[in-house]
Amino acid sequence: MKSIRILTLILPLLSGKALANNSYIEDVKSFGYVAGEGLACGAERYPTYELIARTFLVSSAKSDEEQAKGMFEYNSAKAEAYMSKKQDGLFGCNEINQRFNNQNIFNSKLYKNGKLKLPDGKVIIPRQKYNPNYLYDRSKDERSVLNAYYDKIIAKRNQKAKKEGIYQKIRQQENSR
Numbered sequence: 001m002k003s004i005r006i007l008t009l010i011l012p013l014l015s016g017k018a019l020a021n022n023s024y025i026e027d028v029k030s031f032g033y034v035a036g037e038g039l040a041c042g043a044e045r046y047p048t049y050e051l052i053a054r055t056f057l058v059s060s061a062k063s064d065e066e067q068a069k070g071m072f073e074y075n076s077a078k079a080e081a082y083m084s085k086k087q088d089g090l091f092g093c094n095e096i097n098q099r100f101n102n103q104n105i106f107n108s109k110l111y112k113n114g115k116l117k118l119p120d121g122k123v124i125i126p127r128q129k130y131n132p133n134y135l136y137d138r139s140k141d142e143r144s145v146l147n148a149y150y151d152k153i154i155a156k157r158n159q160k161a162k163k164e165g166i167y168q169k170i171r172q173q174e175n176s177r
Contacts, residue, residue: 024066025073028057032074034100036081039143041093043100047138052108054135055116059126079146086150 031053038046057074061067085093107119112133114126 024060024062024070027060028053028070028074029077031056032077033081034103035074036078036083037085037096038100039078039146040082040085041090041096041100042143043097045101045106047136048106049100049103051132051136051138052105052110052116055110055114055132056124058130058132058135059114059116059124061127063127082146083150083153086147 035046035050035053038049043049053074057070058067061070085091085096104119109117110132111117112131113129114132116124116132118124
């Protein structure tokens with residue numbers, strides 16, 4: 001079910017209209033959800049997407065506080081989408097990867113000073129100049145780190161459920177039917 005929700009978030013990004021119609025926080029959340037699914041499914045163009053999305057996040061923020069909140073929301077949405085996709089067994093990844101890799105966002109132009117020109121012609125100029133190449137390290141294996149984190153969270157949940165006897169309660173309810 002969440003896959004359908006995530007796919008509907010991708011469609012506006014394909015046209016670039018989401019950027020014009022949403023608030024900053026809504027935009028970065030949308031970018032985060034799409035990034036999470038792309039990362040979980042191993043989308044080929046994920047590193048480029050991550051760089052563009054982070055540049056949008058940093059360059060569009062009106063203040064350091066808004067940028068910090070945007071980064072938190074982006075990372076939260078990305079983690080939620082990633083874990084949701086892992087929980088559903090990576091269902092539909094072929095379609096997600098196809099849509100992900102063909103997004104219009106890849107027609108953006110990123111400048112060395114942090115300026116971002118979107119496919120619709122809108123130019124986002126950052127509050128201060130910076131090198132966007134420092135926003136995302138393409139060499140690190142983010143997927144392995146998140147898989148380890150995801151496995152750790154699932155193990156904790158299972159341990160807590162086992163400790164609380166949730167599995168036994170479920171079996172008892174099933175047997176009583």
